[in-house]
Amino acid sequence: MTQAPRLLPETKTGWAALAVGAIALALMPLFASPYHVELGTTALIAALLALSLQLLVGVTGLVSLGHGAFYGLAAYIVYFLSPEGSPQPIWLTLPIAMLVAGLAAALVGLFALRTKGFFFLMVTLAFGQMIFFVFHDTKIGGGTDGAYLAKPIISAFGMTLDLPRRQRPIGTYYVALTQLIITYLALAWLLRTLFGRVLEGIRVNEHRMQALGHNTQRAKLIAFSLAGALAGAAGHMWAMHRGFVNPEIIGWHKSAEALLMILLGGLGALHGPIIGALAYTGLTEVAGLMTERKLLVEGLVILLAVIVLPKGLSGIRLFSLAKPSGNPHDPLGDTDPSQREVKIDND
Amino acid sequence: MTNSPSTALLQTTNLSRRFGGLTAVNNVSLILEPNELHAVIGPNGAGKSTLVNLLSGELLPSSGTITLTGQNVTRVPVHRRVHQGIARSFQRTNVFKEMTVLENVRLAAQAAFAPAGGLFQSSARARDLVDRAHAALKRAGLPWAASHIAGTMSHGAQRQLEIAMTLASEPKVLLLDEPLAGMGQEEADRMAALLKSLATDHALLLIEHDMDFVFKVADHMTVLVEGTVLATGKPADVRNNQAVQHAYLGGHA
Ligand SMILES: Nc1ncnc2c1ncn2[C@@H]1O[C@H](COP(=O)(O)OP(=O)(O)OP(=O)(O)O)[C@@H](O)[C@H]1O
Ligand SMILES: [Mg+2]
Numbered sequence: 001m002t003q004a005p006r007l008l009p010e011t012k013t014g015w016a017a018l019a020v021g022a023i024a025l026a027l028m029p030l031f032a033s034p035y036h037v038e039l040g041t042t043a044l045i046a047a048l049l050a051l052s053l054q055l056l057v058g059v060t061g062l063v064s065l066g067h068g069a070f071y072g073l074a075a076y077i078v079y080f081l082s083p084e085g086s087p088q089p090i091w092l093t094l095p096i097a098m099l100v101a102g103l104a105a106a107l108v109g110l111f112a113l114r115t116k117g118f119f120f121l122m123v124t125l126a127f128g129q130m131i132f133f134v135f136h137d138t139k140i141g142g143g144t145d146g147a148y149l150a151k152p153i154i155s156a157f158g159m160t161l162d163l164p165r166r167q168r169p170i171g172t173y174y175v176a177l178t179q180l181i182i183t184y185l186a187l188a189w190l191l192r193t194l195f196g197r198v199l200e201g202i203r204v205n206e207h208r209m210q211a212l213g214h215n216t217q218r219a220k221l222i223a224f225s226l227a228g229a230l231a232g233a234a235g236h237m238w239a240m241h242r243g244f245v246n247p248e249i250i251g252w253h254k255s256a257e258a259l260l261m262i263l264l265g266g267l268g269a270l271h272g273p274i275i276g277a278l279a280y281t282g283l284t285e286v287a288g289l290m291t292e293r294k295l296l297v298e299g300l301v302i303l304l305a306v307i308v309l310p311k312g313l314s315g316i317r318l319f320s321l322a323k324p325s326g327n328p329h330d331p332l333g334d335t336d337p338s339q340r341e342v343k344i345d346n347d
Numbered sequence: 348m349t350n351s352p353s354t355a356l357l358q359t360t361n362l363s364r365r366f367g368g369l370t371a372v373n374n375v376s377l378i379l380e381p382n383e384l385h386a387v388i389g390p391n392g393a394g395k396s397t398l399v400n401l402l403s404g405e406l407l408p409s410s411g412t413i414t415l416t417g418q419n420v421t422r423v424p425v426h427r428r429v430h431q432g433i434a435r436s437f438q439r440t441n442v443f444k445e446m447t448v449l450e451n452v453r454l455a456a457q458a459a460f461a462p463a464g465g466l467f468q469s470s471a472r473a474r475d476l477v478d479r480a481h482a483a484l485k486r487a488g489l490p491w492a493a494s495h496i497a498g499t500m501s502h503g504a505q506r507q508l509e510i511a512m513t514l515a516s517e518p519k520v521l522l523l524d525e526p527l528a529g530m531g532q533e534e535a536d537r538m539a540a541l542l543k544s545l546a547t548d549h550a551l552l553l554i555e556h557d558m559d560f561v562f563k564v565a566d567h568m569t570v571l572v573e574g575t576v577l578a579t580g581k582p583a584d585v586r587n588n589q590a591v592q593h594a595y596l597g598g599h600a
Contacts, residue, residue, distance in 0.1 A: 003447050194457055194473055195466040201443060201454055208441050211403065213429025213458030213516055 005191035006200065007058060007270040018271060025177055029170050037169050038241075043281035044176040045237045049254070050261040050273030051183055052230030057259065058267045059191065060223045061203030065121055066108060066128030068254025070101040070228040073131055074235030075245045076141050077101070079149040087150035089160070090175070090240070094152070097236040098229040104131070105228020109221045128252055136247040146246025149239060176237050180274065183230060187270055199223055264305055266312025275313045355414075356381050356550045357402065357433070357520050362411035363574075364397055371397040373574035374411070379520065384546035386553045386561040386582075389571035395554045396438055398571070399522045402552070403435040404428040415520070429459055434518035436509040438525045438554070444498025448489060448508055451497050452480040452515045459516030479515055487511035488541055503534030510541065521545060524554045539564065562586060 009015050025044075029037045049071050056062040074097035081096060082088040112123040135141045154161040154171055163171045190196045198219045201209045209216050239245055248254075257280075258273075265276020280302075287297040309315060357379040364372040371394040379385050387395050400406040402413060404425035413421045415431055423431065443451050453470070456479040462468065463475050484490050487510045492500060497508060506526055513521055526542065527535050535557075543564055545551055555561050561568060562582045569579040570591050578588040585591055 003450050006445075190467075192469050192471070193467050194462055194470050194476075197450070197454060197470050198457070198466075204443055204445070205441070207405075208443070209454070209458070210425045211405065211429075211435060211437075211441075212455045212512065213426045213434075214454075215426050 005188075005196060007054075007191055007268065008188055009269075009271075021271075022177075022181055026174075029173055034166070034169055037173050039281065039285060041169065041173045041176050041241050043278045044173070044180050045234055045241060046258070046261060046281055047274040047277035048176070048180055048183060048234035048237060049231055050258045050265070050277045051180070051187065051270075052227050052234060053255070053258045054262055054270060054273045055187060055190075055199075055223055055227040055230065057262055058270070058272065059187075059196070059203065060199045060220060061206075062113075062220065062224065063121055063259070064112075064124040064224075065252050065255045065259075066112070066124030066126075066131075067227065067231055067258060068252065068256075069108075069128035069131040069250050070105050070231040071235035071238070071254060072135070072245075072247070072250025073104055074098065074101040074232030075239040075249055076135060077232075078152060078236055078239035079141060079147055079245045082150045082152050084148045084150055087153050089155040090152040091155060092152075093240075094233065094236050097239075098232040101232025101235065102225050102229030105231075106221065106225040109224035109228075113217060113220050113224060125252055125255075128250070128255060132247055132250040132252070135250055141245060141247075144247060146244060146248075148244050151240050151243045152236075172241050176241070179233060179237060183233070184270065184274070191270065195219070195222070260302060262312075264302055264312055266314035268311055269314040272312050272314040279313055354380055356416060357552070358414045359402070360412045360414075362398075362401060362413065363409050364394075364401055364406060365409045370574050372401060372408070375571070375574070375576055376411075377569055377576070377579060379550045379552055380567075381519075381550050382546065382548060383566045384542070384551045384553060384564055386555055386565035386568040387571055388555060388558065388561055388568060389577075392573075393571040394574040395571055396524055397574075399435060399524050399552070399554060402522055403433060426458070429516050429518070432519035433522065434513035434516050434520070435522040436513050436524060436526060438528060440502070440505045440509060442497045442505055442508050442512065444496070446497055447493065448484065448495050448497050448500070448511075449477070449480055449493040451508060452483050452511050453477060455512040455515035456480050456483065479517075483511045483515040486514055486545075488537065501534070503530050503537070506530065506534070506538060507541070510538075510545075514545075518549065520550045520552070522552045525556065526553070527555060527557060527560070535560075 004010055009018065028040055032040065053064070053067045056064050056067070077097040077100050078093050081093050108124070108127045112120060112127060115123050136144055141147055154175060161171055198209065198214055201214070202216050202219060206216050235249070238249060261276035261280045262273045263276070264280055265274065266272030283301055284298055291297055305313070355378045358377070360376050362372060362375045363370060375398060387398065389395050397406065401408050404423060407422060412419055415433065420428060420431060443454070453476050456476045460476065460479065462473045464473060481490070481493065484493055487507050489504065489507050489511055492504060492508070497505060500508070510523070510526060523542070527538055530538060539560060542551070542553065546564070553565070565582050567580070568582050568585050570577040570585060572594060577594060578585050578591045
């Protein structure tokens with residue numbers, strides 16, 4: 001009788017396809033070169049950011065251009081906590097980075113959420129750029145040059161993962177993958193809760209929700225802060241991956257890129273942004289190999305994808321049940337064309 | 348104001364709302380008593396929906412006050428007014444078309460009643476809310492529709508769903524904006540019976556165009572023309588009111 005949330009797979013097959021995708025991602029480092037493992041980590045972090053933004057865009061119907069700022073801010077928090085030469089454990093840096101990003105989002109949301117639609121877009125952009133300029137125009141984070149930091153140590157509950165230097169990127173990859181899977185499952189759970197239903201109602205018709213007696217302003221603020229904290233987790237991961245921060249990771253284009261990934265992967269599915277981020281990262285890589293005019297190629301392909309696939313990549317159905325002969329060489333099933341793309345890159 | 352102490356549940360005093368140069372609601376003072384069906388009639392553009400929006404809190408008045416059981420609620424935001432016992436339906440059907448009927452009503456119940464297990468529990472497990480939703484559906488005559496997708500139902504059933512959604516918060520005051528709008532005869536009859544039953548245990552402010560119906564069911568009525576109250580009183584008195592006959596009922600009377 002109770003309806004399944006719109007953004008989650010409706011069938012067991014759908015969930016199975018997601019599980020297969022996750023397993024494929026987990027096996028990837030066993031076959032891929034170190035370079036491609038690092039590329040994979042970059043893609044997973046992009047997926048983390050896009051997924052956190054989906055809580056606003058696809059779930060609540062809030063399109064923000066300030067989301068990248070919370071991501072970048074969290075990366076800088078890692079730099080403050082764990083400067084070059086004195087690495088700190090992840091169980092310390094991750095919660096603090098998320099907390100600061102979440103609080104910053106709460107503060108921004110308090111003002112920005114008074115506006116709607118286009119104005120909300122502009123106000124979030126303005127706040128995001130303010131955070132950008134704090135790090136761009138002052139010396140507190142190394143200014144425009146950026147700064148190196150000590151990558152947080154993978155350690156929790158008294159245990160430390162001590163890998164030889166060559167294997168560390170693989171360790172980072174698995175931390176990112178674990179974080180992505182946990183985030184997805186947590187959001188999937190959130191969508192099923194009463195609170196998740198309120199967000200869904202707000203996306204469809206906020207005015208009606210108010211008339212029903214819902215404090216939509218408060219619900220949006222909670223969602224905005226939560227999304228900010230999750231963006232912070234992604235930013236933390238970025239700092240851990242690169243060991244370097246610069247203002248570029250805070251700018252508005254980071255938000256725009258995440259929005260593109262959502263669009264490419266599909267607004268109507270919680271896993272859409274993950275597929276979009278993996279596809280987008282793969283695409284940029286391939287485009288970079290083929291031509292100098294990387295941005296042009298990217299732009300065209302995305303434009304095409306959005307026009308041809310209005311529901312994004314996650315909206316593709318390969319009729320795999322009706323016609324099993326559809327693509328026998330595609331082990332990933334119908335939901336993961338992007339992972340194919342990444343795999344091709346990694347072969 | 349005149350004969351105190353008032354038993355009024357909902358009362359407006361000199362309520363006005365301007366949109367630029369247009370005064371949509373002009374100095375309206377009216378009283379809604381408990382368990383009373385108070386009909387507001389008036390031609391198109393008379394300001395009836397604007398009045399409902401003022402009472403529900405979706406619009407703020409330019410001047411005047413609104414009190415609920417003696418308390419000033421003029422500037423209380425919409426969502427809190429629901430908690431204080433005011434619920435409304437919309438002139439144009441305004442339901443979540445892609446959700447099930449049950450989900451629509453459960454969302455309404457959830458807004459008014461803190462669920463026993465908190466907001467962060469599975470919506471399927473919030474039994475208390477689901478029970479309330481079923482009760483409201485039953486009262487609105489839709490017990491059969493719980494698992495239907497709202498947007499796939501007939502117009503009449505969707506209008507009933509609007510009512511069920513207002514009932515889920517267990518309000519004292521119902522503001523119903525043309526609940527019979529666009530209905531066929533059979534649907535309208537069913538809705539009319541429902542409205543009469545609701546008036547036995549709610550204060551009901553009913554906006555309605557169908558004069559015959561209003562004269563039949565209303566305990567009290569107010570005629571609104573160009574935002575101004577032309578007449579108010581018992582249906583029989585209003586029917587015989589010269590000004591009303593002249594300005595509004597015209598051919599009807
Ligand atoms: N938000 C608004 N902005 C500007 N003018 C408005 C607004 N809402 C209503 N009006 C105007 O106020 C007047 C009263 O409108 P209202 O909708 O209250 O009338 P009504 O009595 O409900 O009419 P109907 O019988 O057609 O539903 C109309 O002239 C309308 O154009
Ligand atoms: Mg109206």
